[in-house]
Amino acid sequence: MRDFFSGLLRPRVEALGLEIGSANIKMVELSGTPPSLKALSIRPTPPGVMRDGSVAEPGALADTLKEMLAEMRTRKRYVVTAASNLAVITRTLQVPKMPPKQMEEAVRWEAERYIPFPIDEVVLDYAPLDPLENIPEGEQMDVVVGAARQETIASLVESLKAAGLEPLVIDVKPFAGLRTLEPRLRTPDREPITLFLEIGAESSALVLTRGERLLLNRIIQLSGKDFTAAIAKAFNLDVMAAEEAKKNYGLATIPTEDEDLLLDFDAERERFNPARMYDAIRPVLVEFTTELRRSLEFFRVQMGDLGVDQGFVAGGGSKLRSLVPLLADTLGIPLEMADPWQDIQIDKNRFDLEHLRSLSAEFAVPVGLALRGVNPLD
Ligand code: ATP
Ligand code: MG
Structure with a gap:
């Protein structure tokens, strides 16, 4: 019942998948269930735009993103993207199961030991590795924590906004790639x-x-x-x-x-x-x-x-x-x-399958990000 009303009140938005790699920027639009391919674009990352996993030139990045959006002729502006692997630290930690608010504090406190910069300069998120309902209150549980510097995330968000994009999720790249394999796991x-x-x-x-x-x-x-x-x-x-x-x-x-x-x-x-x-x-x-x-x-x-x-x-x-x-x-x-296109509906009249196949390797992460954008967001 709750789902029904929230569905009515919050129309589901679909988001583009975007990977800003150090070599290539990749964007992909999927739509519907099962997801079908609507558009994609890949461009070399302009020199100097990324440095050590952070956006060094937000303006230049925004210009390239705008060109890609125009090439894709998409009207979508919500986007799911990821921070560079070099800018993210992930760790599996153990915390006792608690109500969500307290758990967040416990995770922050525990994570502090593993993060090489001050905890108040960090954006941090976590996800339990096992279904919460399987764990009794107070028992230790495994959570994976992802952390990045605030300024890294801020310059990424700034570039996206300058391109007219609205970030919904900033994900971790390897986990996004894994999403394309889900039916095979x-x-x-x-x-x-x-x-x-x-x-x-x-x-x-x-x-x-x-x-x-x-x-x-x-x-x-x-x-x-x-x-x-x-x-x-x-x-x-x-x-x-x-x-x-x-x-x-x-x-x-x-x-x-x-x-x-x-x-x-x-x-x-x-x-x-x-x-x-x-x-x-x-x-x-x-x-x-x-x-x-x-x-x-x-x-x-x-x-x-x-x-x-x-x-x-x-x-x-x-x-x-x-x-x-x-x-x-x-x-x-x-x-x-890996074949990221395997579970995606593709119109053979609109897309050259050979071309898509030649880009399978580059598109695993962006397709995984786009999949998060078409599945109900948490
Ligand atoms: P990152 O995620 O690490 O920031 P990226 O997402 O920009 O990088 P990709 O787009 O996945 O990287 O791939 C680019 C890399 O793939 C480059 O290092 C390029 O040299 C390499 N590459 C592409 N084609 C070939 C090929 N045929 N043989 C060898 N290497 C290749
Ligand atoms: Mg990459």
Whole structure:
């Protein structure tokens, strides 16, 4: 009954999904239940706009956002977005179950120990990991806490407002990406352990869940930018040229001789031949896989020796040729590229499916944000 009236009084608003990445800004409009794709846009993030996970130039960001809104021809102005992984700290804490008002205080008090800046300069939110009704009053419960500096959130909100957008939710990126996998996180009789790995341009995120319950969330700084930097150094290129070389010739495993022979000879191909490319990238790969292994090891120690049943990879950084099979091999986990479009209705006459598929990696987080915007908001 309450839901019925609140539905009448508060007409449901749908919101756009927006990720302001360090490399690309992505916006997507979904509508309805089940959600269907209405519009999307991706643009390179103008240089200097983002710095260390915060908006450094709100005006320039707002201009780009306005262009994207015009390109999408959307009338929606509510938006669900996320702060950069570098600007957010998430932790799982334990607090006794209490009435909401007191619990918020308890979480703040407990969180203070984990947050490296003064608690009164922080925007903080939390969510219980288990359904509240399963926990008796006074018992300890796990909550995941997300915290960011007020000034980081303020400059983000300022940029959005300057573009005519109205933020409804500021989310955490890896949790948003996970939302696109929801139907695959559990079956009626099984709660598999799932790994979600998002490799962005400036950071990567590793999330483990059992069913839909969060087990582990780690941010790793190694990401797309580090592969680019390694190529720039090895071939003496600027960042732009190294990006191009990475996309065209980058690879994560040493090619077999057959593959080598398949390449036609030309001067550029010779310069960026697979063996040299692999040599340039290998130190970053080793460091990256070591970091991932270490995080998984931490999880194994904490949880007992549980295997990971399935894994999904997303983020533009995961498009490095043969990276996903390499990671599957070294981690011993069945991994596949996440497909954020899988549960979205798509009109084939309006959208080029090949094009959408080529952007699957980049759109996992923005589609996850947009899904929150079409589901009833909490
Ligand atoms: P972040 O979330 O970390 O701020 P972002 O969201 O802007 O970053 P994405 O848009 O997901 O990042 O992806 C951009 C990254 O993907 C860049 O580092 C880019 O070099 C990398 N990338 C894109 N295509 C390829 C490719 N074919 N091979 C290797 N790397 C690629
Ligand atoms: Mg990203």
